[in-house]
Amino acid sequence: MSVKKRFFLIAGLLAVFSALPAFGSDGTPIDTGITAWMLTSTTLVLLMVPGLAMFYGGLVRSKNVLGTMMHSFVAMGIMAVLWVLIGYAMSFGSNVMGGWFGWNKDYFLLRGIDETITSSGIPEYVFSMFQGKFAIITPALIAGAFAERISFKGYIAFIALWGILVYNPLCHWVWAKDGFLFNMGAMGAIDFAGGTVVHIASGVSGLVAALYLGSRRGHPKTAAAPNNLVMTMIGAGLLWVGWFGFNAGSSVSSGLLTAQALTATQVAAAAGAMGWILIESIHQGKATALGFASGILAGLVAVTPAAGVVQPWGALLLGFGAALVCYMAIAAKNKLGFDDSLDAFGIHGIGGITGSLLLVFFIRKSWMQAAAEAAGGSWSVWQQLGVQLAAVGIAIAYAAVLTLILVWIVNKVIGLRASTEAEMQGLDHTYHGEQGYGMLNPR
Numbered sequence: 001m002s003v004k005k006r007f008f009l010i011a012g013l014l015a016v017f018s019a020l021p022a023f024g025s026d027g028t029p030i031d032t033g034i035t036a037w038m039l040t041s042t043t044l045v046l047l048m049v050p051g052l053a054m055f056y057g058g059l060v061r062s063k064n065v066l067g068t069m070m071h072s073f074v075a076m077g078i079m080a081v082l083w084v085l086i087g088y089a090m091s092f093g094s095n096v097m098g099g100w101f102g103w104n105k106d107y108f109l110l111r112g113i114d115e116t117i118t119s120s121g122i123p124e125y126v127f128s129m130f131q132g133k134f135a136i137i138t139p140a141l142i143a144g145a146f147a148e149r150i151s152f153k154g155y156i157a158f159i160a161l162w163g164i165l166v167y168n169p170l171c172h173w174v175w176a177k178d179g180f181l182f183n184m185g186a187m188g189a190i191d192f193a194g195g196t197v198v199h200i201a202s203g204v205s206g207l208v209a210a211l212y213l214g215s216r217r218g219h220p221k222t223a224a225a226p227n228n229l230v231m232t233m234i235g236a237g238l239l240w241v242g243w244f245g246f247n248a249g250s251s252v253s254s255g256l257l258t259a260q261a262l263t264a265t266q267v268a269a270a271a272g273a274m275g276w277i278l279i280e281s282i283h284q285g286k287a288t289a290l291g292f293a294s295g296i297l298a299g300l301v302a303v304t305p306a307a308g309v310v311q312p313w314g315a316l317l318l319g320f321g322a323a324l325v326c327y328m329a330i331a332a333k334n335k336l337g338f339d340d341s342l343d344a345f346g347i348h349g350i351g352g353i354t355g356s357l358l359l360v361f362f363i364r365k366s367w368m369q370a371a372a373e374a375a376g377g378s379w380s381v382w383q384q385l386g387v388q389l390a391a392v393g394i395a396i397a398y399a400a401v402l403t404l405i406l407v408w409i410v411n412k413v414i415g416l417r418a419s420t421e422a423e424m425q426g427l428d429h430t431y432h433g434e435q436g437y438g439m440l441n442p443r
Contacts, residue, residue: 158416185386243304
C-alpha cells in the first residue's frame, strides 16, 4: 500500500472514531456539544474572579491595591479546595439534618464521580467545577464591603467558614433537587444563576461585616479616591464577558434556553450602564466612567436570577430599574454614613433583591404555562411573587445572622479588624511586604 493510501486510510479511520459517541461508565452518552459549552462557561466564570480583583483593586488607595486584589485571588485557592473536600457534597448531596444542607459520601473529594455522566449529558466533573466557580466568586464579592480595613488571616478564616456554613446550605436550598426553596410553590423559588445564592447572600453578609468592623480610619472626612479607574474599567469589562458563562452556562445546556439567557444578560448589562449614566447626568451633570462600570454591574446582578426566564424587553427594564434602585441605595449609604467601601451591598445586595422580585412581572409565557400545569391551573404571578419574597427574606435573614456570628467568632479568636498601624501603612506593606506600583509611595 502506498504512503498516500495509508495516509487517507488513517485519516478516514480517525474521522470515523472521532464521530462515535462517548459514553460514561454506566453507558450514558456524553453530549460533546453541551460539554464543550460548559467547559467554556466554567472558564468564563473563573475569569470573573481576576476581573473582580481588578474592579475592586482600582477603587482603593494605592497602598491597598495588592491586599484588595488578594482577597479575590486567595478565594480561588481556599474555596476551590473546600469545594472539592466538602462543598460539592454539602451543596448537591441529598438532604441531611432536616435539609439544612446536603451530603453524599461519593462527592467527598469527588471520589465517586470519576466516570459519572449527568442527565444533561456532561461529565459530572464539569458540572462540579462549574458550580465550584460560584463558590469562589461569592465570598470574593463580600470583600468589597470591608476593603482597606480587614486583616488577611482574619479574612481567610472568615471566608472559609462562610463558604461552609452560609454558601453551601443556601446553594442546597435553592439549586439542589430536594432543596426546600427549589421545591417551594409550582415553579420553586426562581434563581436562574445566583440572585439569592450569590448576590443577596454576599451583599447582605458584606453589609453585616462592614457594620461590625466599623468604618475605615478617617471615613468619611479623609478622602479615599480610587487609585486606578482604568484598571476598574478593564475589570468591569472582564466581568461583563465572564457573566455570559455565569448566566448562560447556568442553563446546563447548549440550545434555546442558553441563547435566551445570554441575550438577557447582554441587554440588562447595557441597559444598566446607560441607565446609570443617564441618572448621573441628570443628578450630577456628568456621566462618569465609574458610573458606567457600576451600571454594568447593577444590570448584570439584577438579571442573574432572571436570565433565561425573561424576554429581552424584561431584561431591558430590569437593567434600567436596577440602575435606578442601586444608584439610590448608594446615595442613601452616603447620607447614612456607614462604610460599605466598594458598594458590595449597594450593588450586589440591592441589585440581587431587585432582580429576584421584579422578574415575576416579566416571566415568559412558556414558563407561565409550565407553572400553571404543575399547579393544576391555579398558578398566578402574585403567588410566585410570594415565593420570591419568601426566598429573598430567608436568604437575607440566614446570611445576616450567620455572618454576624462568624465575624464575632473570628474576631475573638483570630482578630478581624486591621490594626490602626496596619491601616495607616496599608495592607500591601503590612500583610504582603509588597507595593502595587513599584517605587511609588503609598497614599
